[in-house]
Amino acid sequence: MTVHFVGAGPGAADLLTVRAARLLAEADVCLYAGTYLDAVLEHCREDARLVDTQDLDLDRIIEQIVAAYGAGLNVVRLCSGDPSVYSALAEQTRRLDAQGVPWDVTPGVPxxxxxxxxxxxxxxxxxxxxxxxxxxxxxxxxxxxxxxxxxxxxxxxxxxxxxxxxxxxxxxxxxxxxxxxxxxxxxxxxxxxxxxxxxxxxxxxxxxxxxxxxxxxxxxxxxxxxxxxRHGDGESFLYAVSRDRSLKRR
Incomplete structure (x- = not known):
């Protein structure tokens, strides 16, 4: 089992990666931050346990994740937007590493x-x-x-x-x-x-x-x-007519 940190995107149910939607559908436990993710949570099963973390401190969040992992459950930690920016990913995964809990990251629309x-x-x-x-x-x-x-x-x-x-x-x-x-x-x-x-x-x-x-x-x-x-007339060299396209990438 692996704990999945999943980018929830901006909140629309259809602005998720295919992988994110699959992980949510498979999750037994999903921890999320705040009510704006209601539409995204529609990808979860009806019997999944949903944990709103907006009123929890970091230690209590980790307790929830570790307990669910220890029980052999599929765990998703939803992050607003993309986990690479302002998601508290570093401190959460540092604590999971200390307890020997494996994890991975699925990016989202920032x-x-x-x-x-x-x-x-x-x-x-x-x-x-x-x-x-x-x-x-x-x-x-x-x-x-x-x-x-x-x-x-x-x-x-x-x-x-x-x-x-x-x-x-x-x-x-x-x-x-x-x-x-x-x-x-x-x-x-x-x-x-x-x-x-x-x-x-x-x-x-x-x-x-x-x-x-x-x-x-x-x-x-x-x-x-x-x-x-939306002003300026500069154009990208990548698509310029003058660019030499005779050398093909291998």
């Missing part, structure tokens, strides 16, 4: 990808932006390394994806404006792919007021950068 898809945006536009930075704000949460100050990332001009930052949108926009300019486009996506999804489009100058007016306080991702403006 929140930023779902948000970009919803607005039809490519975050890396040729000759304009070729990097994407995934980061977060820090308030009542784990401290950020000093080298990862938001201004340092903004200085590169990369497309920024801000997680866990929605309650500080106006403040963060002010920090970013000197680097991107106040007219830089911003997209805020609340609950991408879910029935109550909401998209706010604006600029660094006005997005804070938009978010405040909409009353968005959680479950949103902020995208910032010139790539969101």
């Amino acid at each position: 929140a930023y990808a779902a948000a970009a898809a919803l607005v039809g945006a490519e975050l890396t536009v040729p000759e304009l932006v070729q990097s994407v930075v995934l980061t977060r704000a820090q308030a009542r949460s784990t401290a950020m390394p000093e080298s990862e100050a938001l201004e340092n990332f903004a200085a590169t001009g990369a497309t920024l994806v801000l997680h866990l930052a929605i309650t500080r949108t106006g403040e963060l926009a002010e920090k970013l404006a000197p680097h991107y300019g106040p007219a830089c486009p911003v997209v805020v996506v609340f609950r991408a792919s879910q029935p109550d999804e909401l998209v706010l489009r604006g600029t660094l100058a006005d997005i804070g007021d938009q978010v405040a007016s909409a009353g968005v306080r959680q479950a949103a991702v902020i995208l910032v950068g010139p790539a969101l403006a």
Whole structure:
């Protein structure tokens, strides 16, 4: 038996990998975080035991996983979006390793990808932006390394994806404006792919007021950068007419 950490994607039941859907259908026990995953949980069997972990600390979560594994049950630990970003995967698997419990990871659709898809945006536009930075704000949460100050990332001009930052949108926009300019486009996506999804489009100058007016306080991702403006005429070398395609890959 193996404990499966599964990316739940942004919340829509059909934005899962085929593997994720199969693992959920086979699970005897599924641990998940919060009610927004209700649609995803429809892939579970009716007799599966569902454990909402939003009110559990890490030790209690591990206790649940280890007990289920010890009983010979199929265990799925659902992670919001993709397990590689802000999922607490490292500390959970470190504890499982210490107890000799095997585990694996199935990736999921990350929140930023779902948000970009919803607005039809490519975050890396040729000759304009070729990097994407995934980061977060820090308030009542784990401290950020000093080298990862938001201004340092903004200085590169990369497309920024801000997680866990929605309650500080106006403040963060002010920090970013000197680097991107106040007219830089911003997209805020609340609950991408879910029935109550909401998209706010604006600029660094006005997005804070938009978010405040909409009353968005959680479950949103902020995208910032010139790539969101859909301008520029650069094109990828990969598909260029001038590219020599005579050398075939072996």
